[in-house]
Amino acid sequence: MSRKISLNARLAHDAAASSEVEVVLIQFTHPETEQIVRLSTDPTERLSLDPLSYGTRSDWLGADPGDDDEAFLFVLLSVILPDDEEMAPPVARFVLEGIDNRLVEVLRSTQKRADVSMAVVLASSPSVIEMEWHHFRMVSAEGNGDAITLSITREPITAEPWPAGRMTRERFPGQHP
Incomplete structure (x- = not known):
C-alpha cells in the first residue's frame, strides 16, 4: 500500500538533522455528546494568555x-x-500526563465508546496530513495519580459476519432478470 508524503516531510526524514517537528493530532467524538475534543502533541503556538494554553x-x-x-x-x-x-x-x-482525577471520572462516565481519529502533520504545515487513521474506538481509560492511559483499537477483520450476504433474487433484484 503506497501513501503520499509531502516534500517537506521527505526532506526532514532524509536529512541528518531537521528543524521540522512531527505533530500528532487526535480527535475524540462521542455519540452521547456534541462536544469534540481535539488534542495535539506540540505547543505550536500560544492560543491564550488567561488561561495560558498552547x-x-x-x-x-x-x-x-x-x-x-x-x-x-x-x-x-x-x-x-x-x-x-x-x-x-x-x-x-x-499516556496523558499532568492531569487531575476529574478527567478520569469523565472518561469513565459514559456507557458507549468514543470515536477516535489520529493524524501526523508537520508543525510548519499543520493542514497537510502526512498520515492519518480513522474509525478507532476508545476501549479503556486507566488512570493512576497524575497520568491516564487511553487505549484505542478497531474492530478486528475477523469480526465480520460470515458467510456474507448472498446475492439472491430478493436482496439484489437488479442482478437477476
Whole structure:
C-alpha cells in the first residue's frame, strides 16, 4: 500500500538533522455528546494568555483554524502509534500526563465508546496530513495519580459476519432478470 508524503516531510526524514517537528493530532467524538475534543502533541503556538494554553491550528476533519475553540490543544502526551500485526487489529495507546482525577471520572462516565481519529502533520504545515487513521474506538481509560492511559483499537477483520450476504433474487433484484 503506497501513501503520499509531502516534500517537506521527505526532506526532514532524509536529512541528518531537521528543524521540522512531527505533530500528532487526535480527535475524540462521542455519540452521547456534541462536544469534540481535539488534542495535539506540540505547543505550536500560544492560543491564550488567561488561561495560558498552547496548541496547533489545523483544518483537519473540518476544524476551523481561526477559531480558538476548534484548535488542537497541547497536552503532555506520549503516543504509541498503531501497529501492523497481521492477526490482530491495530492498537494505539496514549499516556496523558499532568492531569487531575476529574478527567478520569469523565472518561469513565459514559456507557458507549468514543470515536477516535489520529493524524501526523508537520508543525510548519499543520493542514497537510502526512498520515492519518480513522474509525478507532476508545476501549479503556486507566488512570493512576497524575497520568491516564487511553487505549484505542478497531474492530478486528475477523469480526465480520460470515458467510456474507448472498446475492439472491430478493436482496439484489437488479442482478437477476
